[in-house]
Amino acid sequence: MERIGFLSFGHWGPGQGSRTRTAGDALLQAIDLAVAAEELGMDGAFFRVHHFARQQASPFPLLSAIAARTTKIEIGTGVIDMRYENPLYMAEEAAAADLISGGRLQLGISRGSPEPARQGAAAFGYVPDTGETDADMARRHTALFRKAVTGAGVAEADPRYAGGATGLLPVQPQSPGLAERIWWGAGSRKTAVWAAELGMNLMSSTLLTEDTGVPFHELQAEQIQLFRDAWTAAGHQHAPRVSVSRSVLPIVDEEDSRYFAGAALRDGRDQVGIIDGLTARFGKSYAGSPDVLAEQLAADTAVQAxxxxxxxxxxxxxxDFNAKLLGNITRHIAPALGWSPGS
Known part of the structure; x- marks a missing residue:
């Protein structure tokens, strides 16, 4: 395990026990938690993006603010729903955030998950072309975004206002190297292979929209191997990266026990359900004493891959609570996975 980061879904609301009651709380606390994670020696601060929900929605102001408060930690998303995005404006925003961070942006994108709005992307002004699905539209947006961040021309120059230039103009600013730090959030083996063929890193989903009857971590490990094989076959010149997400809840004191004892008593099995009409397998949560969790994660084949x-x-x-939780993981669990601060 080379890198360990946190992934926040950015929930906020006035529910019982919530210490993140407003959108402002969620944003400001996210910045503070990223700073705390960097002080712990962690490698990444990532944020989920959802629309029409009390969660993080507009990532680039947040990522830029974190970039200005930190110096080493990677900043990223997991994931941006490309159905909702203007690809060229997003390319400008991403490059600006990457430049502010000094090249630390790791941008997870995907087709996205179900949203509370029935046709949320249409409310943003984006509808599939004739014969397209929502997934097709997301991939079309992705293709134009990826083209733009490489510096390719995307708009015809007007010589009257472009100093006599002709041809196609790229969006500005550009941030060198950003194109190799785009990740695709893949929810199946097939989409992981597709991402590898195009040269995007793999951000393996917290669920897989298929079920072969094997445990989640084994199916995910198979997905990762298929991705790596397809990457090698495609002949890309740079090495790929692969991330997996896990809920890891160490219990070391009474406060932890109050929150997580119930999760620790469950059978720890995967869950199987239906998402968008497809059978999906969800990974289990890891809750318990740090030594037990270290053994369980060491046996998780996808974590190891x-x-x-x-x-x-x-x-x-x-x-404060989440900084304590992350500190307990980095001190008592992560070393058993081969991780060390700054590795």
């Missing part, structure tokens, strides 16, 4: 582990955090419990 990935180079980056993203720890989902209960962000509504506040910065």
């Amino acid at each position: 990935a180079d980056t582990l993203l720890l989902t955090v209960p962000n509504q419990l506040g910065v």
Whole structure:
């Protein structure tokens, strides 16, 4: 395990026990938690993007603010729903955030998950072309975004206002190297292979929209191997990266026990359900004493196959609690996975 970061879904609301009651709380606490994670020696601060929900929605102001408060930690998304995005404006925003960070942006994108709005992307002004599905539209947006961040021309120059230039103009600013730090959030083996063929890193989903009857971590490890094989076959010149996400909840004191004892008593099995009409397998949560969790994660074949582990955090419990949780993982569990600060 080369890198460990946290992944926040950015929930906020006035529910009982919430220490993140407003959108402002969620944003400011996210910045503080990223700073705390960097002080712990962690490698990444990642944020889920959802629309029409009390969660993080507009990532680039947040990522830029974190970039200005930190110096080493990677900043990223897991994932941006490309159905909702203007690809060229997003390319400008992403490059600006990457430049502010000094090249630390790791941008997870995907077709996205079900949203509370029935036709949310249409409300943003984006509808599939004739014969397209929502997934097709997301991939079309992705193709134009990826073209733009490489510096390719995307708009015809007007010589009257472009100093006599002709041809196609790229969006500005550009951030060198960003194109190799785009990740695709893949929910199946097939989409992982597709991402590899195009040269995008793999951000393996917290669920897989298929079920072969094997445990989630084994199916995910198979997905990762298929991705790596397809990457090698495509002949890309740079090395790929692979991340997996896990809920890891060490219990070391009474406060932890109050929140997580119930999760620790469950049978620890995967869950199988239906998402968008497809059978999906969800990975289990890991809750218990640090030594037990270290053994369980060491036996998780997908965790062992990935180079980056993203720890989902209960962000509504506040910065102090989550910093304590992450500290317990980095001190008592992560070393058993071969990780060390700054590795």
